[in-house]
Amino acid sequence: MRPATEAIRDQLVALLPRLRRFARALSRDAHDADDLVQVSVERALLHLDQLRPEARLDSWMFGIVRNAWIDETRSRKRRDNLLAPEELGEQVADSSSEAPIQRLSIEAALQRLPEEQRLVVALVLVEGLAYKEAAAVLEVPIGTVTSRLARGRATLEALLGGREGGV
Amino acid sequence: MSIPDETLMAYADGELDAAQRAEVEAAIAANPRLAERVEQHRALRRKLNAAFDPVLQDTVPHALIAAAHGSSSGNAGATAKSGVASDRGATAGAAAERGATVTDLRRVRAARAAEAKEAAAFARRGETPRRAWTWFEWGAVAASVALGATLAHLALRSPETSRIGTQDGHLVAQADLAQALSTQLAVDQPVDAPVQIGLSFKSKAGDTCRTFTVKDQNVLGGLACRQGSEWRVQVLANAPPGTSSPGGYKPAGGSMPTAVVSAVEQQIEEGPLDAAGEAAARARGWK
Numbered sequence: 471m472r473p474a475t476e477a478i479r480d481q482l483v484a485l486l487p488r489l490r491r492f493a494r495a496l497s498r499d500a501h502d503a504d505d506l507v508q509v510s511v512e513r514a515l516l517h518l519d520q521l522r523p524e525a526r527l528d529s530w531m532f533g534i535v536r537n538a539w540i541d542e543t544r545s546r547k548r549r550d551n552l553l554a555p556e557e558l559g560e561q562v563a564d565s566s567s568e569a570p571i572q573r574l575s576i577e578a579a580l581q582r583l584p585e586e587q588r589l590v591v592a593l594v595l596v597e598g599l600a601y602k603e604a605a606a607v608l609e610v611p612i613g614t615v616t617s618r619l620a621r622g623r624a625t626l627e628a629l630l631g632g633r634e635g636g637v
Numbered sequence: 638m639s640i641p642d643e644t645l646m647a648y649a650d651g652e653l654d655a656a657q658r659a660e661v662e663a664a665i666a667a668n669p670r671l672a673e674r675v676e677q678h679r680a681l682r683r684k685l686n687a688a689f690d691p692v693l694q695d696t697v698p699h700a701l702i703a704a705a706h707g708s709s710s711g712n713a714g715a716t717a718k719s720g721v722a723s724d725r726g727a728t729a730g731a732a733a734e735r736g737a738t739v740t741d742l743r744r745v746r747a748a749r750a751a752e753a754k755e756a757a758a759f760a761r762r763g764e765t766p767r768r769a770w771t772w773f774e775w776g777a778v779a780a781s782v783a784l785g786a787t788l789a790h791l792a793l794r795s796p797e798t799s800r801i802g803t804q805d806g807h808l809v810a811q812a813d814l815a816q817a818l819s820t821q822l823a824v825d826q827p828v829d830a831p832v833q834i835g836l837s838f839k840s841k842a843g844d845t846c847r848t849f850t851v852k853d854q855n856v857l858g859g860l861a862c863r864q865g866s867e868w869r870v871q872v873l874a875n876a877p878p879g880t881s882s883p884g885g886y887k888p889a890g891g892s893m894p895t896a897v898v899s900a901v902e903q904q905i906e907e908g909p910l911d912a913a914g915e916a917a918a919r920a921r922g923w924k
Contacts, residue, residue, distance in 0.1 A: 482705040490701070491692040495685075500899035504698055511704045576688040594650065595685045601652050620643045623681055630684070 475518060481527050482511060488597065489531055495592035496539050498581050506542065510535040532597070532607045536589055543585060579629035587622030590615055595623075640664045640671060649678035691895045800851060801870055810861050810868035818847055818861055818868045822919065824912045835893060836909040837918060838901070845923040846904060848897055850876060858894045860901060863923040872900045 489510065493503035514521075514534050521530055580588055586608075593604040594615070601619070605612040640661055647653050648661045665671045800814040810818055817832035826834060835848035835858075846862040859873040874894035910918060 479706055483702055486697045486701050486705060487693045487695070490695070490697065491689050494692050495689055500895075500902060504701060508701055508704045511701065515705075515707050576684055591685070595682045596689045601647070601650070616643055616647065620646055623646065623678065624642075626681060627677070630681075 478518060478521070478527065479515075482514065482531070485528055485531060486511075488528065489535060492532060492535055492592055492597050493539070495580060495596045496535075496588060498577070502542075506535060506539055509542075510538045513538060529599075529603060529607050532593060532599075533609075536607065539589075540585065575630065576626075579626050582629060583622050583625055587618050587625070590618040591622040591626070594619055642674065645671060645674050646678050649675045650682075695895055801873070804867065807864075807867075808870040808873070810870055814849070814851060814861075815868055818849065818863075819923070820919070822912070822915055824915070836901070837915045838904075838909045839906045840904040841906050842904070843906075845918050846871070846901075848893060848901060850893070858897045860897050860904075862904075871904075872897050 486507065489507045490503060493506040493510075494500065497503040497506055510531065514531060517534075521527070580591065583591065589608060590604060593599045593607060594601065599607070601612050601615045605615045608615065644653070644657070644661060648658065653661065661671075665675065800810065800812050801808055802811045803809065809815075814832050817826075817830065817834060821830065821832065821834045823834045823836065831852055833850045833852075835850065837845065837847045840846045840862055842862075844862040844864060846860060847868075848858065848860050851857045851859070856876040857873055858876045860871045861868040862871055863869075872894075874896040876894050
């Protein structure tokens, strides 16, 4: 293909840890998160021609992960109507030692957020994107990012035991 | 002056321009409760960072790196094609070739499920599975990472004190680690015990498994499962240092490494054993 392809593949490899972190914030299961990254990378390589030269690879990839995740949650919802999976994370959280509780409970709390809020929280708070960048990834106005983020945060604070301030 | 919470949030996130910032700062100066609220917004971000940033330190699975290179995706469905695509010199047309490969999660997951099943069968026969995308492999990767970084100084000490050794190619707990795994109950362990037990559970393979942290030069977290008369260490990794958290929060026993938490999530059958279940399992010799 084009010589640029090789460089993009290398950049993709360098981006994998962040893609995994993003996927982990979206998906309740570490394996599912890696599957999500794998599928996204495969999709990206199939559509490299759609990557505009001025676009940032990370934003583009976050968008692809987001689309793959939404596709997956839609089809999973259909399946889950037949098979209700256990809330594994919460069970682990109930009786593990102190530190994992904190980590898992944040993950469990994230899982309770509506998809669109979870995406914004993952992009802005986990991945550190600016509101504007998150808006571009999600293809929504910046005001939408702000309001989703505010609602997502409020819900997380409620789920994590109120506004107790710093840890 | 009243400042909407969304504005305080945007201020905490560094999203305001100079004029808006000045306005918020003036309001904060007049009302300390607003400063508190800004700090709460920042604290939530820190919590999320503390929960997810450790993923960045994890070893990226080979399958993902291979996928990024457009080569083998580590599952049966794509094997025939990936043989061609794995030659990086021949990437011309590789993407087009892969166009025929259906790319969806169900395929990846189905392949993994098949491998996991096979791996479980291997495990029952006491053999070692070799395929990617199973927790066995995953655990081995995590363990080998630890081997370079931290296991070495545990394992290479004098044999009497080594907490982890190898037996028939498996990592097994020894010395006070084995002792603690066999005898210590999470509910009544001394807080200053060198080995702290986390949670105990029945694995999908039917073994009793326990997480632990060991305080050495570093705090290590791990997962061990009872097989026969020994504790096989499935995962061992450096616990994230509590001191690095921006809030200065330091968990008592060191927090459990992501690798261990993930392994537990993969292997756990139902839920963790409660105190009574743990004591009963000990009474049965962890069978």
